[in-house]
Amino acid sequence: MIAEHTSQEARAFLVRKRLWQGFTSWANRVAGNVFIWPTVLVVLFLSIFPLVISLYLSLSHLKFVKGGFEIRFAGLANYRKLLFGSEQEHFLGLIVNPSPTGWLVLLTVVAFLIWSLIGYLRSQHCSVGGAAGRIIATLIVSLLTWLLVSTLSPGGRPGTVVVTILYVFVGIAAQYLLGLGLALLTTQRLPGSRFFRVVFLLPMMITPVGVAYMFRMLTDTDKGPFRPIWQALGLGLTSWVNDPWGARAAVMIGDIWQWTPFMFIVLLAALESQSMELIEAALVDGANRWQIFWHVTLPQILPVSTTVILIRMIEAFKIVDLPNVLTNGGPGTATESMTLQAFITWRSLDLGGSAAIAYMLLFLVTFVGMAYVNLVRRRVTEV
């Protein structure tokens, strides 16, 4: 009786064990799927719907009729209005014949692009896809450069596209260099560096709307804290808001102030987790600190650097709070970013036009992002 009982228990135990083993080995086999699917599903859930709806809206007009509104399909009319029609001056800018310097820049850029394209076409690892991608990239970059030089030349006026590109590139360059410099300085083992680390994170922690209002306080030439400086410069009563470049500079300074910490914290973590053995080996081999930075540290933080630049780039293209609160897009439309233009258009209930601007931004960011990932990021990292 007792023996039977124990043998039954043992059998049950064995069955359970085999079942458990089967389960664990199955779980191990599907581990890859378990790791990735939750994220893919969540992102899919909230992204497909807006993407499709916005695309449809951008191809239609919203009309208010009695008792509600109706959406009428309008083809590419919204896009045509932005690129060639009444909104062209607002969106692309006032296009004039480029100045000699402008021509020089344009020709240099185009020559460089074509030279590197030819170099690629004649190289060994040339493929159809790669060639097509590079030809498209060459065309778009040439067009964007033409747009830049012809709206920034004297007499021209940059539109929201050009202003957004300026914000993104100036902002990111400054933020990356500042963030890297500060991260390097705070990784020196000096007393007090922990204090500085926390202080340097502060700007990022203020809500963007708050930062925008804060900068509006600070940049006020009459009530702001820098009034003595403005008055000493004889600018006491002329507000910087009236000067297009002054206003743009204010927006850019605010953006740099706010987002340098983002670069800083990511690069700090990267610097802190780099392998010390390589540095020690380099020290033993007699490398100086500049050499160590250039040949040991920089290659190790390059992958993270490219990621953080990509993320910041995508976010910076969507800049809206600062120009909206600080200058309301003014003077005129001088500080308006594409997202702000979409926001203003949207506020005036032209949902189709707003969605069209959003989609133009999506094209631009996708292009810049893909070019960046393919041409820059894959050189320094394999993932």
Added chain:
Amino acid sequence: MIRYLFTRRSLTTPSYIEIALTYLLLGLWALVVLFPLYWVFTTSFKLPVDVNMGPFYLPGIDYKPSLHAWHYILVGDLSRDTRRNFMNTVIVAPTSASLALLLGTAAAYGLTRFHYRPRLGAILSFIVCMIIAIFAITLGAPWQVAAGGAFILFIVLLQTIGRRFKRSLENRDIAFWLISQRMLPPVAVVIPIYVLFQRLGLLDTRTALIITYLAVNLPIVVWLMRDYFSTIPLELEECAAIDGASRYRTFWSIVLPLSKPGLVATFLLVLVFSWNEYLLALFLSGARSQTLPLTVAAQNATRGPQWWYMSVLILIMIVPVIAMAIALERYIARGLLIGAVKG
């Protein structure tokens, strides 16, 4: 003497000049960071007249400090709103940040250590079915029917046409797809998301905000953690596998502890993003689930921005995050991987 100042005593210790220079630069940037915050701080103690009469710098000397704004926000008229929105923010931001970290690190680990091959045919048929379903719904079909029909069509397409295409995507394409979901500006996203949550009956709930912030933050977590994971030597995981650890065990007990600096930095980032998010919160929350950024923006009343209230709110908002940063900063420290791999 000067020569002594410039010579380094050993290879790793910097000279005094360098230390002084480092402190100078650090102090300079600290000033740049802190001065605007100081201005917010003083403004929070000013009466409207002190703000409008011109710049006053030092409380008690230039102007008489007053607690009227603090009183208004914390115990006065606005205190109920403040407390409710503060609670909402405190619940929403850490929850969504933790979830994003959990799911995102898993996905990032998957993307660095496994090879996924999603077939192009399957993806194309999925997109086609999706578009058909959405159009059917906008044209008036009940969504249950549309979704069911689209699902059946998807299975059929997958089994027939989907098999013909042998081309498949790679991990990096999945990663790029993830990050590309952040490219559409929020202005274009809010209305469809509003409609979506309205259909789900989740409008004006914290759940809606948590889900939205989760989806918004996941790409960032995946991208950042992918890079941190790829710096961890594979040998460690191979050793663990030989010792009989499962993939989950390896991930949980070996990879995660080793990437602590990255985890902490990423968590702080996504926490701050959901803590401060404004536009989506504006649309998805009515009276009940409002968060603090909305309170800040609401102080721009018809009489012009109420700087003093805004300053108080900015300071209230920043304190918990600073506490979090101080608590977590120590984990962004060196030395976790030293000696992990021998020879």
